[in-house]
Amino acid sequence: MELRPVGPKAVLAEVGDPATARALATWARGRVAAAEIVPAATTVLFDGVTDVSALADWTPAAAPPLGALVEIPVVYDGPDLAFVAARWGTDEAGVVRRHTSFEYVAEFCGFAPGFAYLAGVPDDLAVPRLESPRARVPEGSVGLAGTWCGVYPTASPGGWRLLGRTDAVLWDQEREPPALLEPGTRVRFRDASSLGSSIQGFGA
Incomplete structure (x- = not known):
């Protein structure tokens, strides 16, 4: 672990994964007394902190306990299904079978409120982002980028390969958390493809 100061009251800890x-x-x-502790892909930001001496006691030997299991229904009708199928050497039904067979873990959040970077796609099934991002990705879109999976909590630009859509609410300020x-x-x-969805489909 390497610590780097970020301004007068923040420290960035660089780790491996x-x-x-x-x-x-x-x-x-x-x-550690900090206003915020924010994990990312290979770093942790300690914001509003003046003393990080306690970090000397940390060792990366044990993984933290995992949280609750959340099931997300998906209508698999995304515009990149055929691309991912070709990349994975299968058909579109095979993509659905594989995507629903993995258990993912939310490693960190970013990009937009409620957007979680989900680990769980094997390295040999990594898919590239779009060469040019879409100007608008619909809310609830489920996509892949590299070995990450994610669900867009709101409509926004994005370059992930879209497999389908869900009506799960990723971010709700009235909910705790x-x-x-x-x-x-x-x-x-x-x-949930056979059940349809209450949200608008792609291109609607």
Whole structure:
């Protein structure tokens, strides 16, 4: 672990991977007095902090406990299904079978409120982002980028490969906690294609 100062009251801890970053952030809560502790892909930001000496006691030996399991229904009608199928050497039904067979873990949140970066896609099934991002990705879109999976909580630009859509509410300020998929949450996707969806389809 390497510590770097970020301005007068913040420290960035650089670690090796997303799981280690989540482990450090989980361990540090309650041990390091900070306004915010924010894990990312390979870093943890300690904001509003003046003393990080407690971090000397941390070792990355043990993974943090995982959270609750959240099941997300998906209508698999995304515009990139055929691309992912070709990439994975299968057909579109095979993509659905594989995507719903994995258990994912929310490693960290970013990009937009409620957007969780979900680990769980094997390295050999990594898919590239679009060469040019879409100007608008509909709310609830489920996509892949590299070995990450994610669900767009609101409509926004984006370059992920879209497999389908869900009507799950990813961010609700009236809910406690507001984010459906906090770091550590386990996620399974369920094929709801035969049931349809209450949200608008792609291109609507």
